[in-house]
Amino acid sequence: MEDIVSKEILKVENVGMRFNLMEKKVDNFKEYVIKFIKNELRYQEFWALKDVSFTVNKGDRLGILGLNGAGKSTLLKIIAGVLKASEGNLTVKGKIVPLLELGAGFDRQYTGVENIYLYGAVLGYPKELIKEKFNEIVEFSELGDFIHVPVKNYSSGMKARLGFSIATVMEPEILILDEVLSVGDAKFRKKSEKRILEMFDKGITVLFVSHSIEQVRRICNRAIILDKGTLVADGPVEEICKLYEEKFIGAEKASSKPKKKKKKKKKPATEENATNTEAKTDTAAEDKDKIVTKNETEEEK
């Protein structure tokens, strides 16, 4: 019994997230007072997540699948502690580190060295640990002498490399990967995938969101599907990916299997194109999401 409890690293129980959408955004005091007096402060409820429950055991690599607007990002934000769920419980045992895209969160004026300490501190690590891992981070990022240059002069690849190095060298218990495994040049991408696979061996838990089913198959051992904010499926990755392809993407894609990767030179390319456009529409949808989230919750004022 105790063994089972200690294995559970993340528990999501009946989590729901309600957003209050306002028809027009009010972000200044003047408009707020006017609308308040005219009694025009109306909200519309919108549930981005509803009654989502699942548990993740230590060492699980959970893929989160779902169409645009299914609530994947909201779920990850709640798990990371950035958003607070409107209802339900969340239990996390251990350190969660989100892998941010392209070194978001660096201070542009700070040098690489200073940013390592700052970023480490933001992730909640003590100074001693950062110091201990410092050389490893610099080495892995391959920045060399550029580590003493302000980050604003870095290329986006350099920033991504530094961010990846800091997040992974510290060896968190839970790593959140939100569509970020495609950074840097081919060489670094290989290296970073190798690093992630190494971390799997050490028993790291991964939450992975991607629109590339291939990637999910390669990395995860378990998957869940979200649809319009509710959890519709939960199980082994192969099963769930198949289900997802059949139900959500359509039959024609279900034919491409991962094992024939090398021979099918043309097909993966077209598939990549397909996922690319998918990713693009997703970002557009996410922008919309942002506007939506901005719009809401002036309630209780």
Add this chain to the structure above:
Amino acid sequence: MVEINLDRAIKNFKKYRYLLFELTKKNIKLKYRRSYLGILWTLLEPILTTIVLTLVFIGIRKKNDATFPVYILTGRLLYSFFSQSTKQAMKSIRSNSGMIKKVYVPKYIYPLSNILSSYIISMISMIVLFGAMIIFKVYPTVYIFNAIIPLFLILVLSLGMGLILATLAVFFRDMEYLWDVALMMIMYTSAIFYDASSVGAQWIFYFNPIYHIIINFRNCIYGHSLDPQALFISAAYSFASLLIGILLFYKKQDKFILNI
């Protein structure tokens, strides 16, 4: 309802105190990084403004006061700490929105680090005050040790106001402009470069906690004991604003991410 789990809050603070240190350090470092004179500006700025204010207002003053620059500096240093720290704290949540949206960090760390870095910079500029005291022969007495009280109160007040403003600024973008106007009113009612007794409407000073803190700070510098009434008023304002600030911030902090 506002629930503050003190035990957990303290544990969390301990975990993130290194971040507080790093952010405070960053604010100080970056403020002077690109400037040629660097940290010397913390000394030059009060010297220059005091010279200007002395030249402008010494003629208007009725009393012939050889220590006028010390008088100005005592008020000016405290006021500029208050205005700078609250302004920075107000913007801190919004300017760190990129981080707040991605990684969990106790959010009060951002306004708090801004207040602390401003405080440290202000303490460095106190060197100018000591220099001026020697030049204008305002020699310190034993009462100078009392100065720690007004200096502590202004820190509490700034922190409280900083938390209130940071919260409001997330929801209302025009807070910045409103606060600029409020700061101007605070400055003119703080008796920085005039005698409070020369003002007809004395009631106006009751609305200004900064004025009462400055009075007591001057008492310490000029070798008088603390004014109990001013002490009471400034302490009441300071702790009330801190309490309101903490409650407001805790109540609203989960909503920040939806508005930044």
